[in-house]
Amino acid sequence: MEELNNSITMQSSSGSACDTTPAVAPVPRATLADAIVRRKRRWGEWLVERGIFLVSLSAILMIFLIFVFVGREAVPVALGRTNNARSQKPIAASDIPMLLPEKLAAYLGVPVADLKGFDADTLKQLVELKAQELQEISNPDARLNTTSWAMMLLPHRWHGYDTPEYIWQPVGDIPKFNMVPLLIGSLKATLVALLLSIPLGVGAAIYVSQLARPAVREIIKPTIEMLSGIPSVVLGFFALIVLASGMQAVFGYESRLNAFVAGVALGLTVIPIIFTISEDALSSVPKSYIHAALALGASPWKAAWQVVLPAAVPGVFAACVLGFGRAIGETMVVLMASGNASIVSASIFDSCRTLTASIAAELAEVVFGGDHYRILFLLGALLFAVTFLTNLLGDVAVHRLKLKLEGRR
Amino acid sequence: MDKPNIQPVLQIRRLNFWYGAKQALFDVNLDIAANCTTALIGPSGCGKSTLLRCLNRMNDLNDAQRIEGTITMHGMDIRAPEVDVIELRKRVGMVFQKSNPFPKSIFENVAYGLRIQGAKKNHLEEKVEASLRRAALWEEVKDRLHDSALALSGGQQQRLCIARTIAVEPDVVLMDEPCSALDPTATAKIEELIQDLKRYYTIIIVTHNMQQATRCSDFTAFFYLGRLVEFDTTDNIFTNPANKQTEDYITGRFG
Numbered sequence: 208m209e210e211l212n213n214s215i216t217m218q219s220s221s222g223s224a225c226d227t228t229p230a231v232a233p234v235p236r237a238t239l240a241d242a243i244v245r246r247k248r249r250w251g252e253w254l255v256e257r258g259i260f261l262v263s264l265s266a267i268l269m270i271f272l273i274f275v276f277v278g279r280e281a282v283p284v285a286l287g288r289t290n291n292a293r294s295q296k297p298i299a300a301s302d303i304p305m306l307l308p309e310k311l312a313a314y315l316g317v318p319v320a321d322l323k324g325f326d327a328d329t330l331k332q333l334v335e336l337k338a339q340e341l342q343e344i345s346n347p348d349a350r351l352n353t354t355s356w357a358m359m360l361l362p363h364r365w366h367g368y369d370t371p372e373y374i375w376q377p378v379g380d381i382p383k384f385n386m387v388p389l390l391i392g393s394l395k396a397t398l399v400a401l402l403l404s405i406p407l408g409v410g411a412a413i414y415v416s417q418l419a420r421p422a423v424r425e426i427i428k429p430t431i432e433m434l435s436g437i438p439s440v441v442l443g444f445f446a447l448i449v450l451a452s453g454m455q456a457v458f459g460y461e462s463r464l465n466a467f468v469a470g471v472a473l474g475l476t477v478i479p480i481i482f483t484i485s486e487d488a489l490s491s492v493p494k495s496y497i498h499a500a501l502a503l504g505a506s507p508w509k510a511a512w513q514v515v516l517p518a519a520v521p522g523v524f525a526a527c528v529l530g531f532g533r534a535i536g537e538t539m540v541v542l543m544a545s546g547n548a549s550i551v552s553a554s555i556f557d558s559c560r561t562l563t564a565s566i567a568a569e570l571a572e573v574v575f576g577g578d579h580y581r582i583l584f585l586l587g588a589l590l591f592a593v594t595f596l597t598n599l600l601g602d603v604a605v606h607r608l609k610l611k612l613e614g615r616r
Numbered sequence: 617m618d619k620p621n622i623q624p625v626l627q628i629r630r631l632n633f634w635y636g637a638k639q640a641l642f643d644v645n646l647d648i649a650a651n652c653t654t655a656l657i658g659p660s661g662c663g664k665s666t667l668l669r670c671l672n673r674m675n676d677l678n679d680a681q682r683i684e685g686t687i688t689m690h691g692m693d694i695r696a697p698e699v700d701v702i703e704l705r706k707r708v709g710m711v712f713q714k715s716n717p718f719p720k721s722i723f724e725n726v727a728y729g730l731r732i733q734g735a736k737k738n739h740l741e742e743k744v745e746a747s748l749r750r751a752a753l754w755e756e757v758k759d760r761l762h763d764s765a766l767a768l769s770g771g772q773q774q775r776l777c778i779a780r781t782i783a784v785e786p787d788v789v790l791m792d793e794p795c796s797a798l799d800p801t802a803t804a805k806i807e808e809l810i811q812d813l814k815r816y817y818t819i820i821i822v823t824h825n826m827q828q829a830t831r832c833s834d835f836t837a838f839f840y841l842g843r844l845v846e847f848d849t850t851d852n853i854f855t856n857p858a859n860k861q862t863e864d865y866i867t868g869r870f871g
Binding site: 421496499500501503505506509513514518611 | 679703705706710717719720728732733764781784
């Protein structure tokens with residue numbers, strides 16, 4: 208009994224009561240106290256943790272930098288600071304000495320520094336040439352700033368046209384930067400892709416997760432997931448050569464490459480995304496729901512459709528939002544299969560040109576820093592904003608749905 | 617064994633059941649009397665839940681299962697190939713160990729079974745109310761029928777599951793340890809409910825709780841290692857068991 212008391216006092220006063228403790232078990236207790244009290248630095252773990260933290264930070268930084276870069280190039284156009292109108296009054300050569308060099312440089316469209324290198328004769332020649340050029344302009348559209356928001360979004364009756372039209376024609380005497388045909392093109396191809404891939408992807412997910420026998424599931428699941436491993440250029444090639452001709456033969460439409468062909472090929476890239484995420488969501492619905500439905504006399508199909516699918520709706524919805532993001536951002540397939548004609552048409556059987564395909568096809572050939580270059584970056588920023596917004600709205604919607612289903616609204 | 621002389625609803629004859637290579641039930645013979653509560657007791661893994669799941673063929677969901685013997689309901693073999701398992705499950709309802717309401721409103725939970733049977737919309741509300749009243753839940757939920765069922769307490773959820781099961785008017789209600797996740801107050805309510813419900817339905821309840829079996833069952837079957845050891849009226853089993861193993865189990869010497 209005395210021993211027990213001793214050991215209790217020893218515990219409470221930790222290692223200080225060494226003299227009074229009996230020789231039975233003091234050593235392990237003292238080391239235990241030491242071990243707990245002295246905090247050890249686990250350097251390896253600390254290092255790995257910091258490393259992972261830095262890597263994840265750099266990923267966020269990269270996204271931010273990309274956004275800043277794309278945004279910076281697009282800012283002058285977005286804020287309406289660019290002007291490509293040729294509306295200046297001709298300047299007589301005799302007026303040269305009276306002009307500020309800045310104004311003259313702007314008039315001639317050359318940097319101020321270059322201006323200083325010119326001798327008087329060259330300068331005179333340049334001014335005369337410019338005046339001649341301005342007088343020769345017969346097209347009234349040259350006096351328009353085609354890089355303004357109004358010109359980029361609203362229809363305009365161009366010189367020689369009978370009606371106002373939306374035209375994307377960035378290269379030419381009068382560059383036309385109307386984005387509407389590209390927006391319509393992107394939306395058409397995406398719409399076709401989603402109309403195809405949401406029913407197929409979600410349907411396959413319901414079948415695989417709820418109805419298929421395990422042996423069948425083991426075949427179908429990896430096969431669909433393998434679709435996502437096909438490079439988009441190969442899919443585009445397939446659409447361009449095989450799908451386009453095949454579907455033209457079946458549907459008998461006029462233009463061989465169009466939004467429909469592109470959308471179908473795009474759908475093939477989106478199906479695995481929608482399938483995989485939906486299947487995950489459906490599989491994680493508690494089995495107890497299914498059992499309850501079956502025990503009430505529901506057929507497996509009814510249980511899947513009426514009980515499992517509603518319970519998995521947040522996940523399925525998230526899958527569709529991600530599928531949309533992939534479809535609208537996909538480039539290679541639409542570049543190859545859409546026909547790339549920037550026309551405004553409601554028919555999915557007409558060719559279309561998407562935002563992404565325009566950027567990919569045109570960016571390599573633009574004047575660095577020019578209006579066309581900046582507008583392509585503006586398209587990129589627009590694309591970024593659209594996917595960002597859909598993801599954000601999708602997230603909010605999914606969150607609300609979850610709360611509602613869990614009865615916490 | 618002295619069999620009850622009431623007309624049996626279910627007759628189980630020489631039932632053997634395997635999960636893969638492991639045999640879970642051995643030559644079980646059992647008659648379930650109409651409008652009575654039959655309790656299945658025994659230590660864990662003795663096959664009582666397996667037997668329960670044979671009665672509405674929920675075991676069909678298990679791939680590696682094999683079954684021999686006959687189960688007849690009102691003289692009809694429920695395992696015959698022409699039997700529609702979906703129709704069978706409408707006649708033999710089931711309440712699970714863990715309450716599992718659907719993530720829908722209280723009303724929709726009870727209405728679900730009626731809807732899949734094609735109930736008319738104007739009958740729906742009446743029947744939902746009747747079922748909730750019968751499950752002694754109506755007074756507690758009548759003002760929030762359209763709130764999520766998941767917001768109910770555990771005991772209320774389990775009574776909701778019972779209401780959902782009896783809404784489709786089954787002949788037999790199977791209960792697989794319905795109170796094992798509930799506190800004593802909620803358990804008492806469910807036991808009271810079981811007493812009340814046997815007027816309308818034949819109830820088979822699996823339980824680990826000896827007191828529960830004595831409180832709410834008319835007949836008790838004791839299972840051990842997949843065999844039916846003893847089957848008698850609950851009074852006889854608990855006051856005068858014929859078998860030594862039964863006596864040991866109910867007095868708490870093993871289990």
